[in-house]
Amino acid sequence: MTDRAGLAAVIHQALEPGAAAHQVATAAGVLRSLVERAHHGDAAAEAASQHALYELHSRSDPATAATRRWLAAWVYPVLDRYIPGSSLPATASAAELGAAADAMIAARSRVRHPMSIHLFSGAPSAAEISRFLEHHWLRSCRFYQLVVEFAQLRDDFADLAVLYDNLFEETGGGDPSKAHPPLLARLMRHLGLASSFTERAVMVEEQAYLNNRVRCARHEDPAWGYAVLYAIEAVTSSNHRNIYQMLRRAGVPEDACEFHRMHGMVDDGHAARMWTSIQRHAASAGFRATFLRSLEHHFRLTGPYFDALWHELRQVERTSPPSRPADPPRAG
């Protein structure tokens, strides 16, 4: 039996109704040993463990939620252990942390990736845009879940006010039809693309990227989650403005582009508000060190993920004529 099939079988047993504690412990042990092997260069173990972790994170059935969370929590400390400390010198204040974080985001964010340059300044085909959006859906549709899980372990009202404000807006400000996933789904439907919560990532780099976001959001140390949420919020605004322009150039009507038009306006505010929370925590040297460690790791995973996406896009047969070449993208 392959690693993947063996792991899937023990996890399946652990998630059965009435599973015994020893079955849950067995699944946790197998998953944990595969994560260890993955960190010693075993690619099959990496693929199997990321896939299993992704399933634990993404399934929607409430009956197994507690066990899934428990199993995943068994591997988080192993994953933590293999993440190196930040390569940057220690920062001495919140202001220095802000400068270091913004420099890292500017240097390593996806805006400079060749795929982004092709999509936003080149002449992407309709098929390439579609493929890009399919992955965009996988990254975006569960973002609000990261925010609520991150809030679950916080007890400072100043943190919670910012997080619940963010969550309220992501979920439509009280009107679920205006929540961000249905707005993005409107675009997906317009282009004939799937947009259900049961869509699954299959690429290991994408699973690793998404799994890391969940691990950070659930971490007891808020520095892990804040780094990832801030990195995402900080680039979303400019990124979504670029996507909006790409879509409009490709002839997508205004109404279907609502998600990117609106997000292009609000997320700078989200990032700024989140920074006010981060700044309070950043009085602690330990928080600053972990924040940079988490941020650097997020980009360590973003690079290969976008490389893999770019590789996939270049395989896409150009079935439709290129759209009009674009103006250079805005900085961000």
Added chain:
Amino acid sequence: MTTIRDIDLDLRALLRDPGEGGRRLAGTAERAFRDAEAYATYHRALYELHDRDEPETDCERRAIASPAYRCEERNISRVEVPVALPEAALIEAIDRQVLSGGRGQHPMIRHLFGGQMTVEEVRLFLRHQWFRTYRLYQDATDLAVNLAYDLEGAATMARYLYQEMGEDDPAGAHVALLANLLRELDVPCDPGARSTLLEEIVYLNNRRRSFRSPEIGWAFAIFYVTELVVSASHQHLYRVMRDVGVSEQGAEYYRVHIAMVPPRAKREWTFFWRFLQRREVQETFLTSLRHHLEVERRYFDAVWRVMQALPGRAAGRAR
């Protein structure tokens, strides 16, 4: 303070082996349905697991509690619903339960709303309001995580949490407003406050179990009934506070809920009804509601007994 050691469960050892810990706690939960001593021991241990402010053991503490929750759910006597009720009939069944067993009928609440409380009695009432309220947002966040797979559920809980947290001003968070009120009357309002009153602990444990349950009927019942009564109840309490000399600003906590909650509760019901059309969910909902009202009545009885024993309490005030 009672700790988990009282049931011979070493927390450190439990955290090393939560599977075994869960099994032992569930065993105590099972005995708690027949044995008063096991009942007290179980609930004090569970309360310790719920309220230890240790994010690093959160996952283990949940895992230990989980089998005990399922044991409780098996043992609580079920309301039977042979066929799913139409919406109006279900609302009627709920209203019937609330009218006959809700806190509005309780002698302590009638005494309070009757405007007869002394300042000392009001202070005691508020001390317990603090225990009931200051971690409610944590229970609601657990429910929000449980419902996150459902976008409408996530939006419903997001609106609730956003409003309870003061919208965009943490100084206006409802817990902060309650703390302002308590400070004005010199009532302790520490965020690490732990109750020692068993009936209160049982009430809080039951709410937390219900909000964490994968069967959402458990949570919906308590959430719904709390929202249902809060507007009228806080209207009375606002007046009581003003009558005992609390400032307008101090009484803000009660004033703010009067108009805010009814439209929110209406939207929440629309969401709940989507799930409640299923017979099994109605059954869990009505079971949870009945159980919650019983637990709440025993809790209010216990506070009422303490209140009646307050020194210097004017004879003849009690009804």
